[in-house]
Amino acid sequence: MMEVVNNVSLLSIILAGAFLIRERERGTIEHLLVMPVTPTEIMIGKMWPTALVVFVAALLAIVVVIRIWLAIPVAGSLWLLMLGLALQLFATTSLGILLATLAGSMPQFGLLLMLVLFPLQVLAGGTTPVESMPDFVRIPMMAAPDTHFVALARAVLFRGAGLEVIWPQILALVAIGLAFFVLSRWRFRRFLR
Template sequence: MRRLANILWLGLKELRSLAADPVLLGFVVYAFTFAVYAQAIGISHELHNASIAIVDEDRSALSQRIIQAFRPPFFRTPEVIPLAEVDRRMDAGRDTFVLDIPPDFQADLLAGRNPAIQVNVDATAVMQAGIGAGYIQRIIAEEIATFLGTAPAVPVELQLRAAFNPNLETSWFTGVMAIINNITMLAVLLAGAAVIREREHGTLDHLLVMPVAPFEIAMAKVWSNGLVITAMTGLSLWLVLRGLLGVPVAGSVPLFLGGVALYLFYATAVGLLLGTVARSMPQLGLLFILIVLPMILLSGGSTPFESMPRPLQVVMLAFPSTHFVAFAQAILYRGAGLGIVWPQFAATGGIGLLVLAAALLRFRAAVAEAVA
């Protein structure tokens, strides 16, 4: 009981230290509020306001229909330009797409021939280039079919149903992933900063002369920083995700927060490890870039885990961040229950405890070095 009491009071000391650091406290609040909102609305995978110009060499009723079919919000109102301007405008980056409707396009189509429309795409805007080319093809096909009074000839008619995100809203994905990524980032930085702050302020020496063990000091940092991040995650889901962005959360929020608390044993342990290696906050930042950022990027939140090379997938399965992203997406996007995500919970907890044990051993060794 005495050991638990020491961990409790030392953890309360950590919370007071965090409250007395306005810069770090402000960063925590920013990461779970404005940063989540800005990432959700600022990064869009949909086509929006794409610049398009059209060379109309046919000047027919059909070409006019095609020009008028490109409207906001997907495309800007098209500019009709001469053929000689195409290269100059694309070199200057003024247009992402330029359509060239050839002479006699309508006449050839009515005569049963197969005329071609040239679509020039600025592929340096790779996201808009890939999506926009598909939009353009569909818009032109629909206008031609309407003009001719026939349905486009396709062997199979596809009925597309988008599950879990019917309108394909990017903010539904990026908002949730911003919270998930910030949990890892803040857990590592807060735990590492807590160790470095003790060393820089000289309070670690004061703790060592008190009747407390290194295990108690480390566990106090784990639970206090984990409590702050779990609480901020819940507030961010409620205020930012549901309130400001209007993103529905399909699954159980308590189950997700329970998984967050389990994952934080691993993430804060990584912070303790880095805090014992780094001697200053700049060094901690460099180690974070070297170790934690690749872990976040390769955990399946930024790109589909299945699209990575198989050897890299095997390596990343040894990191709880991969299992954390998997069960977080399953709960928040697809409404999965514990009966579905328990393997990811078990993997996160098991690997996290191993890393926590290694972090505690390293922390004890660092304390012994400080005493010596």
């Protein structure tokens, strides 16, 4: 179950960033710039399909593989989990776009991914409890969307928590997603110049 949660971040960051890098490497980003679209619309056009594909894949994995095939019961509301998943995808695709604007090529993007994905996967609480980490690790990881999504997913999937319990994680995902979106939008405008 936690592997599905961990792979959501991995796929959304890699795919969103790779789409943008490939457009730049092939020179097709200039074609988009002469169209009557804003840089924000171009950025959202890269984020939305990635989020949709990962959302559908995660939904199918939870419903078909985990609930039906493996017959593992899900304690909480699947719709509440999907709300958290949508907010997580907003934050992680924004992060993928941000990383793509920092990288000049696909190999540089791959190196950046190693620096970002490993801490997100290991320190977000999916494999080790956040509470057992020292403060110098735990406090910076509170700015990572994965930390809040793992807490949300565990609460909903394993304990059947409702909105009254997970609202802090939802607010954190909204705030982190908006911060990454605004920062990636600012970098994307500079990236296009």
